[in-house]
């Protein structure tokens with residue numbers, strides 16, 4: 001049995017208070033920041049990462065759960081981007097097979113031209129993946145399509161195309177990356193916000209960090225500061241620029257994407273459904289995930305930056321309407337188990353003289369005159385490649401000494417099961433299998449046989465508090481277990497029992513009332529009125 005590292009908060013804060021200078025300090029504990037922390041720590045740099053809320057509380061827990069090359073980008077002719085993501089897919093799948101797995105998609109065709117048209121494009125997707133391919137694209141007849149997608153609307157069905165991508169548990173993967181970085185010596189602290197950038201002779205040399213729970217402030221010294229705060233990057237850029245007395249031009253134009261979760265019986269089986277072109281010209285997915293079905297997503301500009309963006313009525317109606325065109329049984333508002341939304345950090349062109357570098361159209365890495373390195377954009381699938389780009393930029397900007405090449409390709413994350421073991425499919429309901437090689441550690445904790453909700457034991461909550469940085473009911477039910485995203489009413493029912501376990505683990509105020517209000521908003525209007 002492996003012994004996981006403890007994540008005792010007092011010990012983490014005591015380390016944060018030590019007077020020392022880190023090679024690199026990262027702000028933001030989403031996929032991007034955590035990826036940088038892991039890569040840097042693995043190369044042997046001294047690393048600290050602070051996250052204002054919980055790890056993956058931002059966009060990184062709100063993805064459509066696809067590890068994908070992006071068929072949409074293929075249609076846009078962005079070959080480089082697709083090829084990079086297709087190759088990154090295999091690294092994610094190999095790094096945590098219990099949390100990221102291949103997934104077969106079927107695109108049903110209701111017009112005769114669709115199968116050859118989309119099929120040819122998807123054959124190109126295969127060709128771009130080359131040896132990194134997960135399976136061959138196949139053209140299907142109507143009967144085969146219905147066999148693989150029994151929930152698809154049979155009237156007018158002409159055939160379909162089957163192709164391969166991947167799916168994952170985004171928040172649990174984020175935690176696995178965080179814990180692996182910690183195992184390589186990085187210090188990661190959640191609920192610790194960067195409230196200012198420290199300067200010396202115009203250079204960014206540190207951060208003022210505030211413990212959100214107590215208000216206590218820490219001064220962190222580092223040679224290199226990385227701003228990986230997703231859609232919120234402009235705030236830290238402003239703190240940095242204040243010292244020079246020059247405002248910065250905002251670089252992020254956020255766009256909201258919403259999801260609706262319904263019972264998996266609307267599209268039973270282990271194949272995802274792809275709608276190639278919705279009324280607004282996007283793709284829409286119906287993805288079997290942890291025993292439920294995710295429908296999404298949308299794409300609407302959103303100028304404000306809420307931490308908890310809510311899916312609008314228009315978005316929910318749109319998703320239900322588009323899904324109804326392709327499903328035998330149309331989901332209605334009464335079928336919704338949970339809704340959630342996330343904000344994409346889309347990058348606007350930035351014109352800071354001599355200081356920008358666009359590494360790809362997808363993500364942008366920018367060095368400010370102070371040496372502050374900002375990274376945003378991209379997608380979850382390419383987090384590892386983005387981290388390598390960020391570290392290369394840090395070195396190029398002269399704020400980080402080079403320390404050899406990245407070794408994160410082929411790395412097994414903490415919790416990865418032993419090679420050769422057959423992981424349970426991510427379309428199955430949650431359970432101990434999501435703990436991979438650490439399942440026996442969880443089973444040895446008190447309460448392993450006491451179930452607080454389907455797939456969630458008392459022992460899992462204890463594990464979350466002791467080894468996965470969980471502080472609150474929301475941390476436990478939204479990102480360690482995914483119940484809030486799967487079934488918000490079930491999460492509401494489990495919340496008081498989860499709060500009691502956390503109190504027993506002495507994590508502080510478990511925030512029960514705040515979680516209940518949040519879960520009602522995920523559950524929709526009926527629960528809000530209850």
Ligand SMILES: Cc1cc2nc3c(=O)[nH]c(=O)nc-3n(C[C@H](O)[C@H](O)[C@H](O)COP(=O)(O)OP(=O)(O)OC[C@H]3O[C@@H](n4cnc5c(N)ncnc54)[C@H](O)[C@@H]3O)c2cc1C
Pocket residue numbers: 027028029030031032033050051052053054055056057058059060061062063064065066067068192193194195228229230231232236255256257258297341342343344345376377378379380381382
């Ligand atoms: C609807 C939607 C669906 C998507 N689906 C997919 C998909 O299926 N597959 C895929 O590959 N990609 C997908 N993406 C893209 C992917 O989710 C994002 O690219 C990725 O999660 C961005 O991660 P990030 O770390 O840059 O940002 P975030 O996850 O938002 O992390 C930034 C973090 O910084 C923290 N922070 C902010 N300010 C401070 C501060 N002052 N101090 C400390 N911390 C701070 C925030 O709390 C936050 O946790 C999707 C995106 C959206 C919106």
